[in-house]
Amino acid sequence: MTPIIRITVFALVGCAIGYFSAHYVISGQVGDLTLQSGSWKLWKKAGHPDADPYTKAHFSLRRELPLSSFEQMTFSADTDFNGGPLSSVCSYTLASAPLPARAWGMAIAPRGDAELSYISKRRSFNANNIVRDPQGNFEIILSDSARPGNWLPLPADGAEFKLVLTLINADRKIIEEPGSMKLPEIRLEACR
């Protein structure tokens, strides 16, 4: 092996190790930067002034400007309760106890940069427009065809998607111990 090839291989391997190790941490796949609770993931230091560089990098590369958890906590889920990817060829039921926050929103969002094409203007429910039972529990039905109750239409074209749960002014206990929160369960109903 000539010196030039040797140095090139050396440089490529070194850069690849550096890049992919950073990528894995920034995407939250390794390390203790995220809280995983069932299907839901929370970046623990999102928006904090003392956030670690990887958390800052995660949101910066997504071109997001998160607020601190005192103002807003954002959980995201891209799998159902059994770990299957959320896809609009399936229908799901999301069951939740009352959420411990002043306000909240549950929205459908794209998994990556590609935009989703929606079949309806409704992309979310929030604390003001959800229909609850007398105990404050609620269910959201995610499906590409109209259903009775809190129906959240899924995107067209069989696209994969994620659910984003935003808690606004969450209870102090949840801010301090987000792992103690009982998050909604996403149950797969059927697939086409």
Next chain:
Amino acid sequence: MKRFLFWSTAMVLLAAATHIVTSVFFPRLEREDTVAALMSASETNTLTVLDDETKLKEILRGVPPDMAFAICPYDISERPIAISAPLPDTYWAVSIFEPSGRNIYTLNDTQVGTNQFAALIVQGEAKTAAEEDTSQRQGGGIVIHTTQAQGVVVIRSLIPDLASRKRAHELLAETECKPSLTTATAG
């Protein structure tokens, strides 16, 4: 053996350098780009309501669809900027970001305590503990100190339901964000 140690050490250093560039340097550029896009989406010292969903998605990613947004890029190198806003009877919050993307200030409607928000953004360090207390009210408004002459104010308001979307944007449009008549600064 020495050669192996040399190349191993060099490999570790190269990997570490790439790791740092990937996780610190590039993200910082992206963050600055994000704020720059926000700042260029409206005239300086002018409030713009982002009622066009497509435009909103272009400049503010990852925001809940149940929120209405308005932005006001500011330049306080000559005059402070005065912000006043009527508050809705639902969640409302104001945040201030420096060009670096640092969130220097956030306040929501319950913290304001009244149905009218008024603030003055001035350039300079807070000199006293009272000035550092951003809840300190002076002349009926909150005085917010920042060392950076430029930045962007982001105001968000909860849209309770689809039928309220237009009303939420109309209420945000009643926000004023303009140079203050006073030239006094804290610095």
